[in-house]
Amino acid sequence: MSRHPLEPALEAAVGADHVLFGKRALMQIAGKAAGDIEPPAPTWVVQPASAAEVADVLRACSRERVMVVPWGTGSTHALHARDERTRVVLDMRRMTNVLHLDETSLVVHAQAGLTARTLEELLIPRGLTLGDFPPAALGSTLGGLLSARGAGRLTPRHGFLEDACLGVSAVLADGRTIHTRVAPRRATGPDLSRVLMGSEGTLGIITGVVLRIDRRPESRLYGAHAFPPTLDNPVAAAIEAVKRALAEDARPTAMGVYDPAALAAHYGAEAVPGDLAGGCVLVTATAGLVDLAAADLAIIGDAAAAGGAQPLGPALAETWWTMRARAYGMGYAAAAPLPPGSDARRSALEAAKLGGPGAAGTLAPVDLEVYARLDDLPRLYATGVAHIRAQGAEPRAHIGRFDSAGGILFLAGAPALDQAAREKLADVLAPLGARRARATFGDPALAKYLHDLKRELDPHGILNPDRAPPRAEAA
Amino acid sequence: MIHPSQAERLASACAKVVGSARVSRATSDRHSYARDQWPRVLIGMRDGKGAPFPPDVVAWPTTTAEVAALVRVARELGVPVVPYAAGSGVCGGAAPIYGGLVIDTKPMDRILALDTRNATVRVQAGMNGERFERELNRRGFTLGHFPSSIYCSTVGGWLAARGAGQMSTKYGKIEDMTLGLEVVTGRGDIVRTGVDGRAAAGPDWTQVFIGSEGTLGVLTEGTLRLRRSPELRILRGFELPTVDAGMQAIRAVMQRGLRPAVVRLYDPFDSFLAMRHRAEAAAAAGDEGAAYVPTPPPAKGLAGRLARSLASARQRVQDTLLAGALARPRILNPVLDSLVPKLARKGCLLIVGCEGAARRTEVEARLTFAELERAGGRDLGEGPGLNWLKKRYAVSYRQSTLFAAGAFADTMEVASTWERLPDLYESVREAIGRHAMVMAHFSHAYPEGCSIYFTFVAHAPDRARMERVYDAIWSDGLSAAARAGGTISHHHGVGLSKGAFMAEEHRESMAILRSLKSVMDPDGVMNPGKLGLAAPPRLTDVARAS
Amino acid sequence: MSDSHVAGKNDPATEHCTYCPKLCRHACPVAAADTREALVTQQKMQALGELRVGRRPWTEDAAAPVYGCTGCGLCTRYCSHEIPVGETLLTARRELAAHGAAAPVTHNFAQRFAARDRALVSALRSRFTATDFAPRGAQGKVGFLPGCDSCASEDGLTDVERTLALFRALGLDARLVDLDPAAGPLCGGMPLASLGDDVALAELARRHAASLASYEVVVMSCPGCVGLMRTRFAALGAPLSARIVHLTEFLAPHTERLARQAGTGPGARVHYHDPCHLGRGLGVYEAPRKLLAAAGMETAEFAWSHADSQCSGGGGLLPITMPETSRAMARRRLGELEANPDNGDAPIRVVTACPTCKRSLGRAASGRTEVEDIASVLARALGVTT
Numbered sequence A: 001m002s003r004h005p006l007e008p009a010l011e012a013a014v015g016a017d018h019v020l021f022g023k024r025a026l027m028q029i030a031g032k033a034a035g036d037i038e039p040p041a042p043t044w045v046v047q048p049a050s051a052a053e054v055a056d057v058l059r060a061c062s063r064e065r066v067m068v069v070p071w072g073t074g075s076t077h078a079l080h081a082r083d084e085r086t087r088v089v090l091d092m093r094r095m096t097n098v099l100h101l102d103e104t105s106l107v108v109h110a111q112a113g114l115t116a117r118t119l120e121e122l123l124i125p126r127g128l129t130l131g132d133f134p135p136a137a138l139g140s141t142l143g144g145l146l147s148a149r150g151a152g153r154l155t156p157r158h159g160f161l162e163d164a165c166l167g168v169s170a171v172l173a174d175g176r177t178i179h180t181r182v183a184p185r186r187a188t189g190p191d192l193s194r195v196l197m198g199s200e201g202t203l204g205i206i207t208g209v210v211l212r213i214d215r216r217p218e219s220r221l222y223g224a225h226a227f228p229p230t231l232d233n234p235v236a237a238a239i240e241a242v243k244r245a246l247a248e249d250a251r252p253t254a255m256g257v258y259d260p261a262a263l264a265a266h267y268g269a270e271a272v273p274g275d276l277a278g279g280c281v282l283v284t285a286t287a288g289l290v291d292l293a294a295a296d297l298a299i300i301g302d303a304a305a306a307g308g309a310q311p312l313g314p315a316l317a318e319t320w321w322t323m324r325a326r327a328y329g330m331g332y333a334a335a336a337p338l339p340p341g342s343d344a345r346r347s348a349l350e351a352a353k354l355g356g357p358g359a360a361g362t363l364a365p366v367d368l369e370v371y372a373r374l375d376d377l378p379r380l381y382a383t384g385v386a387h388i389r390a391q392g393a394e395p396r397a398h399i400g401r402f403d404s405a406g407g408i409l410f411l412a413g414a415p416a417l418d419q420a421a422r423e424k425l426a427d428v429l430a431p432l433g434a435r436r437a438r439a440t441f442g443d444p445a446l447a448k449y450l451h452d453l454k455r456e457l458d459p460h461g462i463l464n465p466d467r468a469p470p471r472a473e474a475a
Numbered sequence B: 001m002i003h004p005s006q007a008e009r010l011a012s013a014c015a016k017v018v019g020s021a022r023v024s025r026a027t028s029d030r031h032s033y034a035r036d037q038w039p040r041v042l043i044g045m046r047d048g049k050g051a052p053f054p055p056d057v058v059a060w061p062t063t064t065a066e067v068a069a070l071v072r073v074a075r076e077l078g079v080p081v082v083p084y085a086a087g088s089g090v091c092g093g094a095a096p097i098y099g100g101l102v103i104d105t106k107p108m109d110r111i112l113a114l115d116t117r118n119a120t121v122r123v124q125a126g127m128n129g130e131r132f133e134r135e136l137n138r139r140g141f142t143l144g145h146f147p148s149s150i151y152c153s154t155v156g157g158w159l160a161a162r163g164a165g166q167m168s169t170k171y172g173k174i175e176d177m178t179l180g181l182e183v184v185t186g187r188g189d190i191v192r193t194g195v196d197g198r199a200a201a202g203p204d205w206t207q208v209f210i211g212s213e214g215t216l217g218v219l220t221e222g223t224l225r226l227r228r229s230p231e232l233r234i235l236r237g238f239e240l241p242t243v244d245a246g247m248q249a250i251r252a253v254m255q256r257g258l259r260p261a262v263v264r265l266y267d268p269f270d271s272f273l274a275m276r277h278r279a280e281a282a283a284a285a286g287d288e289g290a291a292y293v294p295t296p297p298p299a300k301g302l303a304g305r306l307a308r309s310l311a312s313a314r315q316r317v318q319d320t321l322l323a324g325a326l327a328r329p330r331i332l333n334p335v336l337d338s339l340v341p342k343l344a345r346k347g348c349l350l351i352v353g354c355e356g357a358a359r360r361t362e363v364e365a366r367l368t369f370a371e372l373e374r375a376g377g378r379d380l381g382e383g384p385g386l387n388w389l390k391k392r393y394a395v396s397y398r399q400s401t402l403f404a405a406g407a408f409a410d411t412m413e414v415a416s417t418w419e420r421l422p423d424l425y426e427s428v429r430e431a432i433g434r435h436a437m438v439m440a441h442f443s444h445a446y447p448e449g450c451s452i453y454f455t456f457v458a459h460a461p462d463r464a465r466m467e468r469v470y471d472a473i474w475s476d477g478l479s480a481a482a483r484a485g486g487t488i489s490h491h492h493g494v495g496l497s498k499g500a501f502m503a504e505e506h507r508e509s510m511a512i513l514r515s516l517k518s519v520m521d522p523d524g525v526m527n528p529g530k531l532g533l534a535a536p537p538r539l540t541d542v543a544r545a546s
Numbered sequence C: 001m002s003d004s005h006v007a008g009k010n011d012p013a014t015e016h017c018t019y020c021p022k023l024c025r026h027a028c029p030v031a032a033a034d035t036r037e038a039l040v041t042q043q044k045m046q047a048l049g050e051l052r053v054g055r056r057p058w059t060e061d062a063a064a065p066v067y068g069c070t071g072c073g074l075c076t077r078y079c080s081h082e083i084p085v086g087e088t089l090l091t092a093r094r095e096l097a098a099h100g101a102a103a104p105v106t107h108n109f110a111q112r113f114a115a116r117d118r119a120l121v122s123a124l125r126s127r128f129t130a131t132d133f134a135p136r137g138a139q140g141k142v143g144f145l146p147g148c149d150s151c152a153s154e155d156g157l158t159d160v161e162r163t164l165a166l167f168r169a170l171g172l173d174a175r176l177v178d179l180d181p182a183a184g185p186l187c188g189g190m191p192l193a194s195l196g197d198d199v200a201l202a203e204l205a206r207r208h209a210a211s212l213a214s215y216e217v218v219v220m221s222c223p224g225c226v227g228l229m230r231t232r233f234a235a236l237g238a239p240l241s242a243r244i245v246h247l248t249e250f251l252a253p254h255t256e257r258l259a260r261q262a263g264t265g266p267g268a269r270v271h272y273h274d275p276c277h278l279g280r281g282l283g284v285y286e287a288p289r290k291l292l293a294a295a296g297m298e299t300a301e302f303a304w305s306h307a308d309s310q311c312s313g314g315g316g317l318l319p320i321t322m323p324e325t326s327r328a329m330a331r332r333r334l335g336e337l338e339a340n341p342d343n344g345d346a347p348i349r350v351v352t353a354c355p356t357c358k359r360s361l362g363r364a365a366s367g368r369t370e371v372e373d374i375a376s377v378l379a380r381a382l383g384v385t386t
Ligand SMILES: Cc1cc2nc3c(=O)[nH]c(=O)nc-3n(C[C@H](O)[C@H](O)[C@H](O)COP(=O)(O)OP(=O)(O)OC[C@H]3O[C@@H](n4cnc5c(N)ncnc54)[C@H](O)[C@@H]3O)c2cc1C
Pocket: B036, B037, B082, B083, B084, B085, B086, B087, B088, B089, B090, B092, B093, B094, B105, B125, B126, B146, B147, B148, B149, B152, B153, B154, B155, B156, B157, B158, B159, B160, B161, B162, B163, B164, B165, B166, B212, B213, B214, B215, B217, B218, B219, B220, B396, B491, B492, B493, B495, B527, B530, C021
């Protein structure tokens, strides 16, 4: 087989060592767990180290009309080709440099292939952090997290990761390099970085991100409240308490509403307070200046009490926090508030002993997660749980990641629901206001605009065609 | 201006859409839409050049469907469409520089739905700011958006220009409180953004249309997040020894996770004026403001007083303190630098205020004040804070007096991260200071940075020279801002006046903006010449053409 | 005052507005109801200034914005220069007439005004009996001079009738001013003032001075004319010997008696509309509310009330010069109440203390909304039926 004309160009762009070919290359980056990936057409894995190299790769691919799929550490799903077009998988994981750490402004500029976890490891010993409640997908690359909307952390205290992103660098299909410039806010036209941020690599390849970071909090406080089954609708009461607390300006790091089955599955049967069957628990962590964290905790406590809840003391919430943090490999964040005057590096080391990155625990799996408005959540919860039970599985559910507009409902069954059952469940919930991440492109009337925008920026349609808006919608 | 026969066709096509009573080609109507509040145009008004950019036709649609039909009409005829709200923009954004059709958004000014349970509101774009906020207050809510122009601007204008209110430090800028929009695109389609919220895939269209200044379409409706009316508001003044110390203090507060609603640090000259206001206000205290008298008035009293105040302003401009300042800014600014702090015997004034639900606000205020003291601030008590609150829209009224007296004033609001902020302050101040008397305050703080609001006043003997000075200030000021790594606008937008600096602002990213433009408005009819999307015409040419 | 505006030389008021960023935009009820930019306070004043210095031609089109003002005074409240816009625009209309730029509907207004006044006087005289009028000749009496808009309809005349009954029920000896059947005059002249017609107004003032000479107090239901007669007639060379008071000012001292006589009623809910000329004009805000409360009523408020009250659209001759806009203002004013969820679907009662407001709002009232005169409402609360 003669060499594909693209290959020398790729090698010229990133060096021959960083151009891999075929099934073996895919298996190599995907890891064993990925199973068998059989590329239906010539496929290269290319590993650039800089935006300039990405630009060279894209110029070459543009010339040859070869598809480019950016890949971080995300799902191996992306590695399975959906058609028989020649493609380049752009493995971003060599792009891991921190380009600028501005400790005055608390802003970091990093290459997009850096994982959130690696960044966090760099920040923690400096007394800094991505946020007290970092993304669940801590192992994902920053570029991967930001190219899909709604991903990453989502808490009243820190907002969404995309809100913390002050700018991105990217390479367009024709190799043009773009840097959206950094300012806390501006009024100079549309937010151009937001165009690239949600586009999952279909409009440009994100090569760098500028993120707002935080100082590690001085304190973290925990609280838990039981909404007993004797209440009319315990889950509704818990959601109402969340809503009331947020309306009272509380800015907790995280809140979660768990039914007893979910509590037991995630944190062990001993975590469940007695007599809770049919009720639920609201767990809370607040952080920051001690007085402020205490105020937030008190506000939430009062809101819970107003809804008929009984205080359980901090232990349950602390377990929730710590286990969750360990499970996601965020041991630092889990264990290490940084009181004023303490030594960041030492406390980081101690924290690491408690379970630093990599000291993974496990949490029970989730079968389906949906976004919903706060008002819709109680009904979605009830319907979801009933539906799972009707399928013959023992349901469990929790709700978390609240902001003033909504939250995420996590549903699962024992035994776990299979793919068909999940889809069925999603169909049942959709009419009640449940939204699955990235299931739609919003208003269908906008689809043709997205389609045309893609054509403007990527006239040959080479960028991540699998995630481009479907033509049906565009029509 | 488009050809008269074209204008005739345009008017009659529009009349088919909205009815003939809601379309006009009358001179009085055309002239009333011929400018916004871009100060450069006000300079010309003294020579009778009050209406430099009249549109050919004005239409007053009452529904989104009508707006869409109007855009389609204009598109078919290939004539410019300029969305015109309250025209309070200060960059020429709403000026119909090529004539064409003005779509006045103000007839669409209703609250469509107020969801009190979830604290959100759907409101039409033409809603007046103050009327909106009052209606929300009456229902127990606030938007928390208080631009100095709240009396004279609209929700749609805020969205279109990415505005900021005086309490943005807590409530955010308008883009931070917007959940979704309804937009008529330049193709005449009606689209909604924010559908499915963050669960939707694809770009965040809301953030694409916010700030688009009428160049991509007409915003007809916004869904905004509300807050409950504050139960408690605590205000304070602090004195910081230097601008630098003040910046550090604000940064410390913000990075501690505190979110005061108001933070305003005045540089020495601005502090001097602010404190003088305070003295005047104190002197005038007790005077509740004369009741309105419907019939002949205080003929002597009021008219006399106005005339006197004007005469004395003129006097100041022409021959006294200001004259020195305005004619020789290069010398005067340093002199003021050294004099003013002594004059005032004070450092920099910092106004800070917390508000919100009672319990948290109390704690937040206490911690904020403590942080400011730790950073070297001296507590001046609540007086300066309350006075700021009382007078917070007052400064806008001074423009009349200054312009009527023959000088001109304008403001430039830039922003950057903290790391670059001191440099940004010095360089822009120096650049403007070559031509005008300049003062600044820091407001709109974020954990990662802050905006700086420069006010400058200048004077020249005639209009031509005045405009030359004006242009030089902007050109030097914005170049300095861009060089120092700041943004050229934090909340006033780009419009006509900053278009030439957009390339410096966004560099290669302009490619994305241009793509958005050609997708949303393929025929280029939407507010042409703005946002640096097309080379704006040389102003003199446009003025001549009109 | 307008004589001082020599062509080519602007006055400080229009000059301040010309350079103003339209800061009182939110206040002007005309501009809110009719969003033509030319009707924004600032633009109206700029237009006037430009006419005066010759930058605009004296044409009807160029001058039209000057008519878009009811003289409500709300903009002045939000102007830190306290520019008396209403009064400036109203009096300036005389200059438009002098330059041939007046709106056609205002041509010969003074004559039409006089004819209307005569017609209304005879309507009033024929509707009421001699005992309803104050005795001729007696000195030191109290006379009641109803607003011209009350006398223009049967509905309004009923209000007058109830007002007289209210006086009687409260034991107040106030009867209709004994108007000359042929010459009146009835109206205090606000419509003339709205066109800046000082000549006709001076003449009217002289006739009032003569007609009212034997009264110690003259009670009027039209607050605009109260203000005009109190403050302006002297300057026009016709000082009045009588003290001119508004109906609600006259009734205020008797609030307690009213409460005693009314007993505890069923507590109907009414919205009180502050007439511009009573509130901002005369500073009377609480008296009418207290009277209504005394009569057992719960007064609810408009969003824009008291000193912020929004004009009903009836002032400044707007119903004649811009009838559509005037109606839109009234509809807007009432629309607020109809849209307010607090009011549910219940019937809405609006009470005001100015015949012009009542007429203007009444015209725009839907089936659900009723607009009433304060004296009538009080009379009925006392069980007075006519
Ligand atoms: C005294 C004064 C103080 C000010 N203070 C502040 C301040 O504190 N904060 C601040 O942010 N700004 C301030 N501004 C600037 C100005 O008020 C804002 O830019 C405001 O957002 C403009 O609103 P507007 O309704 O007047 O819009 P306009 O001036 O009419 O329009 C602004 C731009 O947006 C476009 N536009 C307007 N409505 C729409 C729509 N519905 N759809 C599409 N495009 C539209 C126009 O074409 C134009 O390009 C101030 C201005 C003045 C005169």
